[in-house]
Amino acid sequence: MTFTDTTPEDLNKTMQESHLAFLSYKNFSGKKKAEFLRAIADEIEVLGSELVQTAMRETNLPEARIINERGRTTGHCRMFADLVEEGSWVEARIDTAQPDRMPAPKPDIRKMLVPIGPVVVFGAANFPLAYSTAGGDTASALAAGCTVVVKAHPAHTETSALVASAIQKAMEKTGMPKGVFQHVYGVGFEVGQALVKHPLTKAVGFTGSFAGGKALFDLANQRPEPIPVFAEMSSINPVILLPETLSRDAGATASKLAASITLGVGQFCTNPGLIIAMEGDGLNRFLQSLSAEIQKVLPGTMLHQGIADNYHQKLNQALAQKGVMVEGQSKETGNNEQGRPLVASAPAEAFVKNPALAEEVFGPFSLIIRCKNIDELHAVVNRIRGQLTTTIIADEAELLKHRNLLNILTEKAGRLIMNGVPTGVEVCPSMMHGGPFPATTDSRFTAVGTDAIKRFARPVAYQHFADALLPDELKEANPLGIWRLVNGKWNK
Numbered sequence: 001m002t003f004t005d006t007t008p009e010d011l012n013k014t015m016q017e018s019h020l021a022f023l024s025y026k027n028f029s030g031k032k033k034a035e036f037l038r039a040i041a042d043e044i045e046v047l048g049s050e051l052v053q054t055a056m057r058e059t060n061l062p063e064a065r066i067i068n069e070r071g072r073t074t075g076h077c078r079m080f081a082d083l084v085e086e087g088s089w090v091e092a093r094i095d096t097a098q099p100d101r102m103p104a105p106k107p108d109i110r111k112m113l114v115p116i117g118p119v120v121v122f123g124a125a126n127f128p129l130a131y132s133t134a135g136g137d138t139a140s141a142l143a144a145g146c147t148v149v150v151k152a153h154p155a156h157t158e159t160s161a162l163v164a165s166a167i168q169k170a171m172e173k174t175g176m177p178k179g180v181f182q183h184v185y186g187v188g189f190e191v192g193q194a195l196v197k198h199p200l201t202k203a204v205g206f207t208g209s210f211a212g213g214k215a216l217f218d219l220a221n222q223r224p225e226p227i228p229v230f231a232e233m234s235s236i237n238p239v240i241l242l243p244e245t246l247s248r249d250a251g252a253t254a255s256k257l258a259a260s261i262t263l264g265v266g267q268f269c270t271n272p273g274l275i276i277a278m279e280g281d282g283l284n285r286f287l288q289s290l291s292a293e294i295q296k297v298l299p300g301t302m303l304h305q306g307i308a309d310n311y312h313q314k315l316n317q318a319l320a321q322k323g324v325m326v327e328g329q330s331k332e333t334g335n336n337e338q339g340r341p342l343v344a345s346a347p348a349e350a351f352v353k354n355p356a357l358a359e360e361v362f363g364p365f366s367l368i369i370r371c372k373n374i375d376e377l378h379a380v381v382n383r384i385r386g387q388l389t390t391t392i393i394a395d396e397a398e399l400l401k402h403r404n405l406l407n408i409l410t411e412k413a414g415r416l417i418m419n420g421v422p423t424g425v426e427v428c429p430s431m432m433h434g435g436p437f438p439a440t441t442d443s444r445f446t447a448v449g450t451d452a453i454k455r456f457a458r459p460v461a462y463q464h465f466a467d468a469l470l471p472d473e474l475k476e477a478n479p480l481g482i483w484r485l486v487n488g489k490w491n492k
Contacts, residue, residue, distance in 0.1 A: 003157045006191050008182040013091040014149055014182050015200040018118040021179030024116045029472075032174070033143060034081035039170035040134055040142075041074035041081075042054045044163060051162050055128045058156040060301040060337075064243045069129040076136050080143035082451050087482035088223050091459075092473045094486045108464055110474040113146030113457040116228075120195045122216075123153035123160055124207035126267045126303055132156070132161040133183070136447055137205030139232070142181070144456040146203070146441065149182045151192055157185060159460065162218050189215075196229070200242045203228050203456055207269070207447070209246070210234035210360070210438055213322025222436065225238060232362045232434065235388040236273035237422040237430070240381070240409070242394035247282035251289045253393055257366070258293035260421035265300035265339045266364030267307065270389055270422040273360060275368045276380050290343055298331055299338040302363065308337050311363035323350030327368065339363040348376040352383050368413040374402075377415030379399065381405065386436025386443065387413040389422040412436065414443065 006014070017139045028387045044051070083089050090112040119141040124133035130136065133150050141148050152160035164183035173178055173231035186192060196204055196219045204220060206213050212295055213231030220229045238256060239257065246253060260272050302308040318324060329342040341364035348371040351357045357367065371377040384390075390398060390413040392406070399406065399418070414435035424450050427434050433448035434440045440447075445455045464471055472479050481492055 001158050001161070003152075003161070004183045005186045005188070008193070008194060011184060011191065011194055012198070013181075014184060015118065015195075015198045016181060018147045018371050019147050019200040021177040022115070022118055024177050025147055025180050026145040028093050028145065030084040030087045033145065034085035034182075036170060036174045037077045037084075037139065037143060039083035039174050040139075041077040043169045043486035044074050044077075044134060044164035045172075046072065047162055047166055047396050051159065054162060055159040055423070058159050059127070059303050060129050060374030061264075061303070066129070069127060069361070070490075072427060073129045073134055076130070076139045077134065079140050079427065079450065081451065083453065084143045087473065087480050088484075089450065090171070090457075090473050090480065090482075092484040094333065094474060094484055097464075098485060104229045109459040109461055110465070110470065111459055112473050113144075114460050114470060116458050118144060118160045118200055118415045119146045119148050119203045119205060120201050121148055121150045121205040122208065123150060123156070125153050125155050125307060125379055126269070127207070128153075128156040128159045129163065132209045133160045134167060135450055140452040141203075141456045144453050146456045147180050149184060149195065149201075151195060152183060152185050154185075154187045155306070159492060191293055191457060192216070192286075192345050193219060196227075197223060199223075199225065199263065201227060204230065205447075205455070206231040208233065214438070216219065227453070229441050230445060230447065232269060232388070233438055235269055235435065236358065236360050237270055237387055237389045237391070238274040238276055238381070238384055239272045239391040239393065239422070240377070241275065241283070242278055242392065243278045243282055244398045245394045246277060246286055247280070248392075250282050250285040254286050254289035256421060257295055258290055258297070258341060259273055260423045262294070262341045262364045263423050264303050266311075266341070267303055267339075267362065268423050269455045271362075271364075271366075272391065272422055273366050274358070274384075275366055276371065276377060277368065278371045278373065278377055279371065283370065287327050287345065288429050290368075294328040294343050295330055295388055297330050297341045297364070299335070299340045299366075301335070301337050307362065308339060311339050311361065311365075312336065314361040315363065315365055317356065318359070318365070318367065319344060321346070321354055321356055322349070323347050324357070325368070325466045339367070343368060345370055348372065348380050348461075352373075352379050358384065378405065378408070381382075381408055381412070384412055388433065388435045388439045389413050389415045389417060391417040391420065391422055393419055395419075412444070414439070420448050
């Protein structure tokens, strides 16, 4: 199948159609949007084995991973369908008038979240389904009442086209206006840049490299009308091993982290790329066990040659830094499409002095930082930039002795994990998949879970409006039956 870059003329037409569709779609009821989202999930499932086999061929991912990701994608659509059908996500707030209030009358003011406008979504390389054409960005934007233009990732265009066809069928079956969802292509940077710069684009969703996300963020802020770019970019997801717990569970901890480091050939944004511990017998046994576990793992074929080349380049750069020592690695196969699992170590002093050691190596790699004492460990943690996750391996009693460390880590990441691994992002309302820069461009929002919808909405207040002119969510009789905050009290 051949795909050609969308021309500037077609792209402009696409954005105009998206804007025109938005003017009507934004007023659709939550029930109607829910019907559309559920239809998308149904149509993706109808694609059956064709979608699974196509995604496997384009990405080198195994069947089980693709099937799991398909389930996550359809689950996301249905989760947002339930959310918008219920309706309270709009955060309706009503303060009725008090004309006799002294010393000044109180006006009638009512507020709710409304959709922001046409959203551009960039398909992700490492998740051909869950973070791409019908993934979390698209599902949450459509749920909010925004129209969506997806730029297919060049690494899996056929997969993206199949999912786009499913969305188009769902549009037809549910009577959506033309332009609610559209699909464009572009191998180079030109199409993506044009989409971000287009005056009708109101927000951007992106999952990928720091360089790519930061370039889009900068471009969006250079516009005459700056727009938000919700980019998930770079994270090394540090794991802190506290000494008492490590001395008891060195082998089990090593086994657990080795599996996380090498999961999916390390191609997860939550891969634990940095491990921090204090020197001692526990760390020595941990390193020995981790090295042995890594040596057992066979190199795997990476998503595409570009990711493999980047892994090899970044890995070589990391290993060339002063003080870095290889602790364990799997066998070399000579296949440059494969990612060879490897773990290395470096002293805390080297990490603190060298920012290059904190750079992400996207693949099955982790760097262990050896600290002489708790002060060095704190120094290392303080040098860490914003992350999606941080993990602490410790029991409750030991962590209670280091509450200050926990306070510091709260400033560093969007999700804190105790005695687990960062890989695996549960799709649920309480999930926070985001974090301080450079993990994302806006740490206030999540890309996973129901709160992801809030990225693509903004608050609007109505003052002194007649009931008939208000949105249903703000009307006196509450025709939708949703929870609202009325004069400081929650009710239906």
